[in-house]
Amino acid sequence: MEIDLELYREDVLVSSEPKVRLSVIDVKPAHPRRTIVFLHGFGGKAIQWVYQLKFFSDENRVIAPDLRGHGSSDKPASEYSMEEILKDIETSLEALGVEEKFVLAGHSFGGAIATSYAVAHPERVEKLILISTAGDFPLGPLVDFVFKLPTTWLEPFRSLVRKQLSAPVHVLKRFYHNALSTWNGWPLFRSISVPTLVIKGHRDIVFPKASFEEVPKRIPGAKSVVIPVSAHLVQLERPDAVNRAIQRFLEEAPTLWRETIPKRRLVVERPWLRHYDKGVPYTIGIPNRPLHRLLERAAKRFGKSTAIIFYGKRISYRKLDELANRFANSLLSLGVRKGDRVMILLPNIPQAVISCYGALKAGAIVVFSNPLFEEGELLRQINDSEANTLVTMSLYAELARRIKLKSDLKSVILTDVVDYLPLHRRILFKIFKGKRGIEAEDEGFYGFQSLLRLSSPRNPYVEVSPGDVAIIEYTGGTTALPKGVMLTHSNLVANTLQTRHWIPDLKDGKEVFLSVLPFSHVYGMTAAMNAPVSLASAMILLPTFVTEEVLKSIKKYKPTIFPGVPAMYVAINNYPNVRKYGISSIRACISGAAPLPIEVQEAFEKLTKGRLVEGYGLTEASPVTHANPLNGLRKVGSIGIPIPSTEAKIVDIETGEDLPPGEIGELLVRGPQVMKGYWKMPERTADVIKEGWLHTGDIASMDEEGYFRIISRKKEMITAGQYKVYPRDVEEVIYEHPKVKEVAVVGVPPGAKEQTVKAYIVPKEGEELEAEEIISFCEERMEEYQVPKEIEFRKELPKSFVGKVLRRLLT
Secondary structure, three states: OOOOHHHHEEEEEEEEOOEEEEEEEEEOOOOOOOEEEEEOOOOOOHHHHHHHHHHHOOOOEEEEEOOOOOOOOOOOOOOOOHHHHHHHHHHHHHHOOOOOOEEEEEEOHHHHHHHHHHHHOOOOEEEEEEEOOOOOOOOHHHHHHHOOOOHHHHHHHHHHHOOOOOOOHHHHHHHHHHHHOOOOOHHHHOOOOOOEEEEEEOOOOOOOHHHHHOHHHHOOOOEEEEEOOOOOOHHHHOHHHHHHHHHHHHHOOOOOHHHOOOOOHHHHHOHHHHHOOOOOOOOOOOOOOOOOHHHHHHHHHOOOOEEEEEOOEEEEHHHHHHHHHHHHHHHHHOOOOOOOEEEEEOOOOHHHHHHHHHHHHOOOEEEEOOOOOOHHHHHHHHHHHOOOEEEEEHHHHHHHHHHHHOOOOOEEEEEOHHHHOOHHHHHHHHHHHOOOOOOOOOOOEEEHHHHHHHOOOOOOOOOOOOOOEEEEEEOOOOOOOOOEEEEEHHHHHHHHHHHHHHOOOOOOOOOEEEEOOOOOOHHHHHHHHHHHHHOOOEEEEOOOOOHHHHHHHHHHHOOOEOOEOHHHHHHHHOOOOHHHHOHHHOOEEEEOOOOOOHHHHHHHHHHHOOEEEEEEEOHHHOOEEEEOOOOOOOOOOOOEEEOOOOEEEEEOOOOOOEOOOOOEEEEEEEOOOOOOEEOOOHHHHHHHEEOOEEEEEEEEEEOOOOOEEEEEEHHHOEEEOOEEEOHHHHHHHHHOOOOEEEEEEEEEOOOOOOOEEEEEEEEOOOOOOOHHHHHHHHHOOOOHHHOOOEEEEOOOOOEOOOOOEOHHHOO
16 A cells, blocks of 8 residues: 555643654554554664555554654653653553554564563564564673763764764664663563564574574474574565565465465455556545645745745745645734634635634634635625634625624624735736725724734644534536535545545656636535645645636746636647647646546546546535546546445435346445534434435446446426426436537426436537437437437536536526
8 A cells, every 4th residue: 555654643641741753653543453563673664564554554564663752752861771662652542542452563673662562562463473582782991881881972983873863862772772772582481481483584784693593492392484584674675575474364364375366355345446546546545634744744844845836936845835834823922722713715725725714723613615706605605604603705794794794793804815916926916906904993803914924834723623624615506406415624635635536646746737727616625635635745826717827827837737627628628729828748637526527537638637526525525435447447437436445325215125237226425534423413414324325316327347427406306297208318418519619407397297308518619509410419329208308408507616517506
């Protein structure tokens, strides 16, 4: 499983006085077979287990702490005795909720720690693995002499061995004198009562041969594996050989290398797993952290890298994190408390990213809404969510005043697009647009920039749990009144990583995302904001989709990833002389929010040479649940296969019974991205989530290989006499007509038991179409009952702000 281990780090408090926290890598897949704890040695760090952590985390929970004083853990002036270290291990495992027996693996002196723990707590250890572990650790009189010198004398030499030793001198000295040099494992080995595997190299450049050669002979019933390496870090030098040895020991598998690959139990249950691209994991361990930790991690690892590109203005990840901290402290100063709702009514500008992550850092719940909504809908969402703070543009100051009078809003924070433009653009903006600063002077109105200047750049560290609600996102309202969906931090982190891992060749700090998909839609928030932040990628922000502006940005900044919706790809396909903009930098696109017509997909791929695949999701699932593989088998017209850690099935619409491949029924999904529920609608929540399964309301089918095809929304299905007509079946045929730009099919009259098929068509620019021409075209390609009886031509179709056709507004 190719995972970014740094995403799974968390700090575990092991001592209150003095306060000591261990930095622990903890990867936990959905249904782990077992827990494996890895302990590094003297001067080492957890990441030395990188190959084992990645290999075994596919099916097991893997835990690797930086021991006290090492790596990213705290480095107090304590004793660093074996008793203190063992106490840290016990406390951290308890804090992490490890209650079952676990496999304990240790390298070098980590093996000594593991041995001491296994002897003291045999009831807790399932199996013991010792790698390059000696019975004692003599480093010679020279090392002994060096560690007797004053710390201040040794500190200048620390830089010479910084790569080899990940602990400061004061830690190494005490660790050496109080633990390593005094430990005698020979009598302890005889007391080991759990199954034990000893792995060693045929030579060791650190310790004498006699110190480790006798180890397996002293342990009752121990198994021994010798790997042809001559250094000391066997697990780094020959990781595959070490992994095979451990795997055979854990599984009691045959010794032939080709037979040691674990049998994927999940493949039998989930046929789609056979079609995953290489490098895409079957399941993903969800880091036990809130969503905003993704930004903090990016700032820590790639602080100087570009986070945002906004009309030429660049903001680094370090600066973005600082601005988010300032905004969080601003909210706290205004009286916002944990769990309060903060509505963000902004297009894709830097302030949207700053205010979203800042609100989350303050412990608030973000309510994203769209500036294009009518005043009545905005007011309804503010009152329904009980938001007490609104962040919006100064352009909407009058709208904000009216809404504040009719709601319980306490604070309105106004900002302006000009604030984060480059200097020359700010000057031009003021010349041609005039001064458009903060105009509101009413009580409770504040300027965004003024608040940031007055606030601390330090992280407020409000206690936020992964299970806390992070976002209330209102559904698109294509067929009914929008409902507030509660998405937790864990839901959003899960879907961010699921989406990220679907493109296996993504590289941290290297990608450039075209982020024009609105953040106020959950798909935009996940695919165009959270995913790039998790990768420390640059985001090209564009407030609105204007085709020429998008193409100029592509030409200038060369994005590699472009999450979008079909309407965007249609616009690019139809733009004159589009090739001159050099859009071939785009490597991968996942289209969501609406069905992707086959003609649109093929035309876009021909232009870019990249891969455009159709995915599927819904607000209630954060939103992505399915996608076609980028490089493997793609089935045109299908939504693809469930993404990692996601289950899906088709059930009978009437009885709810599971249906076999090929049958049409309702699509159900289950996974860590499924919402907590609808805001203030427990009964409706109970209707759609049953035993963890989300009832999507979409009519679909699954084939033998696990590929799913959306047929229609249950509410959009047309009852034509004794037949059922699915709009997409008709739309795909009409899209083949060379004069058709867009089409939407509905049943009329709406809600009637007996309906006829009606098609709303937008012709391509400059084309003339007659209804008889479309009807004749359909009659040649489909059954009589599917052929539209009515045709209505429109200049445009009513759509949501992400391009999904609002069918309820057509009839």
